Amino acid sequence: MAEGLSYRDAGVDLDAAERAKERLRELVASTRDANTLSELGSFGGLYSVPADLQSPVLVSSADGVGTKLKVAFAAGRHDTVGQCLVNHCVNDILVQGARPLFFLDYIAAGSMDENVVREIVWGVAQGCRDNRCALLGGETAQMQGFYAEGEYDLAGFIVGVVERAKLVDGSAVRAGDALVGLASTGLHTNGYTLARRIVFDAMGLGVTDELPGTGTSVAHALLAVHRSYLPALREPLRQGIVHGLAHITGGGVPGNLPRILPSGLGATVKRASWPVPPLFQTLQRGGRVELEEMDRVFNMGIGMIVVVDPKSVAAVVEAAKAVGVQGWAIGSIGAGEGVTYA
Amino acid sequence: MAEGLSYRDAGVDLDAAERAKERLRELVASTRDANTLSELGSFGGLYSVPADLQSPVLVSSADGVGTKLKVAFAAGRHDTVGQCLVNHCVNDILVQGARPLFFLDYIAAGSMDENVVREIVWGVAQGCRDNRCALLGGETAQMQGFYAEGEYDLAGFIVGVVERAKLVDGSAVRAGDALVGLASTGLHTNGYTLARRIVFDAMGLGVTDELPGTGTSVAHALLAVHRSYLPALREPLRQGIVHGLAHITGGGVPGNLPRILPSGLGATVKRASWPVPPLFQTLQRGGRVELEEMDRVFNMGIGMIVVVDPKSVAAVVEAAKAVGVQGWAIGSIGAGEGVTYA
Numbered sequence: 001m002a003e004g005l006s007y008r009d010a011g012v013d014l015d016a017a018e019r020a021k022e023r024l025r026e027l028v029a030s031t032r033d034a035n036t037l038s039e040l041g042s043f044g045g046l047y048s049v050p051a052d053l054q055s056p057v058l059v060s061s062a063d064g065v066g067t068k069l070k071v072a073f074a075a076g077r078h079d080t081v082g083q084c085l086v087n088h089c090v091n092d093i094l095v096q097g098a099r100p101l102f103f104l105d106y107i108a109a110g111s112m113d114e115n116v117v118r119e120i121v122w123g124v125a126q127g128c129r130d131n132r133c134a135l136l137g138g139e140t141a142q143m144q145g146f147y148a149e150g151e152y153d154l155a156g157f158i159v160g161v162v163e164r165a166k167l168v169d170g171s172a173v174r175a176g177d178a179l180v181g182l183a184s185t186g187l188h189t190n191g192y193t194l195a196r197r198i199v200f201d202a203m204g205l206g207v208t209d210e211l212p213g214t215g216t217s218v219a220h221a222l223l224a225v226h227r228s229y230l231p232a233l234r235e236p237l238r239q240g241i242v243h244g245l246a247h248i249t250g251g252g253v254p255g256n257l258p259r260i261l262p263s264g265l266g267a268t269v270k271r272a273s274w275p276v277p278p279l280f281q282t283l284q285r286g287g288r289v290e291l292e293e294m295d296r297v298f299n300m301g302i303g304m305i306v307v308v309d310p311k312s313v314a315a316v317v318e319a320a321k322a323v324g325v326q327g328w329a330i331g332s333i334g335a336g337e338g339v340t341y342a
Numbered sequence: 343m344a345e346g347l348s349y350r351d352a353g354v355d356l357d358a359a360e361r362a363k364e365r366l367r368e369l370v371a372s373t374r375d376a377n378t379l380s381e382l383g384s385f386g387g388l389y390s391v392p393a394d395l396q397s398p399v400l401v402s403s404a405d406g407v408g409t410k411l412k413v414a415f416a417a418g419r420h421d422t423v424g425q426c427l428v429n430h431c432v433n434d435i436l437v438q439g440a441r442p443l444f445f446l447d448y449i450a451a452g453s454m455d456e457n458v459v460r461e462i463v464w465g466v467a468q469g470c471r472d473n474r475c476a477l478l479g480g481e482t483a484q485m486q487g488f489y490a491e492g493e494y495d496l497a498g499f500i501v502g503v504v505e506r507a508k509l510v511d512g513s514a515v516r517a518g519d520a521l522v523g524l525a526s527t528g529l530h531t532n533g534y535t536l537a538r539r540i541v542f543d544a545m546g547l548g549v550t551d552e553l554p555g556t557g558t559s560v561a562h563a564l565l566a567v568h569r570s571y572l573p574a575l576r577e578p579l580r581q582g583i584v585h586g587l588a589h590i591t592g593g594g595v596p597g598n599l600p601r602i603l604p605s606g607l608g609a610t611v612k613r614a615s616w617p618v619p620p621l622f623q624t625l626q627r628g629g630r631v632e633l634e635e636m637d638r639v640f641n642m643g644i645g646m647i648v649v650v651d652p653k654s655v656a657a658v659v660e661a662a663k664a665v666g667v668q669g670w671a672i673g674s675i676g677a678g679e680g681v682t683y684a
Contacts, residue, residue, distance in 0.1 A: 004629060004631050005631055006631065006635050007638070010536040010539045012536070043437045043589055044403040044434050045402045045403065047399065047401075048397065048398070048399050049391050049400060051397075055390065056390070056391045058443075060389065060478055061387065063481050064448060064481055064483045066484075067486060069488075070487065092385045095385045102402065105404065106497040108406060136402055137402060139404045143408065146495060153450055153485065153495055155450070155483075193353055193354045193484070194347060194352040197351075197352040287347035288346035289348065290346055293348050296349070
């Protein structure tokens with residue numbers, strides 16, 4: 001019955017999906033490590049628990065890239081968002097002292113452009129290699145009628161491990177501790193709904209226009225890859241000098257730093273202690289955004305805060321510098337609650 | 343500057359997101375087990391590796407619910423899709439012999455209806471409890487401009503564990519083995535793009551209409567919860583009688599069973615050996631779909647295939663029956679390749 005319905009007529013092409021998967025095999029294979037037991041195509045990915053831990057605790061996180069994807073669509077660049085996603089997830093488990101083991105991605109689109117999928121997964125695999133993390137699997141979903149032509153959503157899941165005795169949970173934070181802020185590369189993956197509104201609507205710019213004050217294009221400034229702080233923090237974590245870590249994501253410093261502070265303790269952040277990158281000043285002026293709102297939506301140039309004893313500040317700054325990441329003493333812990341700016 | 347832009351003006355309400363999270367705390371807590379070390383709100387979820395395994399292998403999978411979500415939107419029912427998602431993921435690692443440890447979800451929508459989010463997460467938590475799996479975390483993403491009003495996407499990620507020596511990978515499958523098919527509850531989570539086209543477009547039905555032949559409404563028939571085969575297979579896996587397992591998802595029996603067959607072996611499936619539920623016959627007639635296409639898109643009433651020695655068929659059928667799941671001897675393994683219908 002030639003006039004009957006098929007899956008392909010309905011908009012789902014299983015053969016194309018199979019071909020796309022085949023093209024990803026090499027990318028996935030590039031992230032394998034000694035503990036990876038499965039290959040792409042098995043129902044579940046297999047990973048052996050590292051045998052060098054006494055009491056291993058798995059640390060896991062799920063995240064997306066948010067509306068930063070809209071900038072990628074506008075710019076036609078799909079190789080950076082996967083790196084952002086992996087690095088974001090790596091940071092989310094790093095703050096508990098964990099190193100990444102493996103990662104899985106979820107890509108959903110109305111119809112699959114094989115080249116776009118390959119570009120996305122290239123970025124995911126690159127992020128995985130950068131963090132020595134295996135890309136263990138993923139799902140590429142054809143969701144007809146869910147996404148606009150040329151658009152997609154991208155989510156990721158990470159599993160890492162930490163020795164139970166080395167868990168970082170902020171309970172070691174005490175009054176008198178110092179805050180070290182580590183430089184972000186830009187917006188990372190937060191605040192894009194507001195940033196796009198400011199840049200594209202209020203300022204009327206396009207992705208190829210120069211973003212005033214930044215010396216670079218809108219696309220370049222807004223697609224800068226979310227930084228992984230794993231290289232910068234590997235040595236401080238090994239030394240056991242870290243009392244607490246806060247990944248500065250949605251909610252900014254005031255929304256994230258208090259999450260790790262013991263009851264009765266607050267943080268004072270000195271505004272002038274680090275250079276807020278021009279990107280944030282441009283956004284603030286362009287959208288006439290109140291400073292308090294800026295602090296709550298954007299990272300303002302600080303992507304990770306490390307809480308340490310004051311005598312360890314130099315060691316953290318040096319360890320970061322050694323891998324090309326700037327760090328500054330930006331404040332301290334004292335009696336109180338939440339975050340106060342000074 | 344009252345006329346300046348804020349995140350809320352741009353469509354993202356961080357306070358509402360925080361309130362919604364607070365309402366989920368109890369649901370998440372209902373899934374905790376002795377190995378769950380973290381609470382909702384920490385950057386990453388914490389789970390200790392069970393200490394009762396010699397050589398633990400983690401088995402992980404990511405999946406979505408696909409366009410079954412469109413049926414949920416049309417019916418205004420959001421409490422089943424989370425159960426489908428968890429059960430689908432449980433089955434995907436069960437086929438390698440793994441039992442679930444923990445689960446994370448990803449929910450993305452243009453704007454968040456707190457009640458809908460709660461209904462979705464209720465289903466996810468229910469699925470987790472049913473499978474004795476901790477809901478360790480998740481991400482609820484406000485993605486303005488990505489999803490139509492009232493729509494969302496939902497993805498999940500599971501981590502389970504299996505003793506390395508007890509991994510099921512199909513390598514034990516041999517000529518002469520029998521196939522036991524376990525009953526599905528309906529379409530599970532596959533083929534919905536075609537099924538919706540047939541039911542809503544070709545047949546012109548609405549969600550509250552009766553689906554001919556099924557004795558129930560379109561919504562009820564199409565939203566039936568994807569079955570978890572963990573209860574049915576727990577005992578056969580413990581006994582070590584399972585040679586291979588295939589979860590029948592996208593691609594149907596011909597697309598999934600060969601994934602676990604050793605080179606040189608094929609499967610013969612006897613069509614008359616199990617009763618194809620009326621739902622599938624209605625879809626086939628309604629869309630005038632060729633039988634070969636039906637086999638490739640839908641599970642045709644078999645959601646899981648268990649490959650065992652012929653003498654173990656009764657044990658598997660009995661174990662399934664004991665938990666209310668029907669099973670049938672549906673074919674055998676022999677020299678050849680792929681799946682042949684007889």
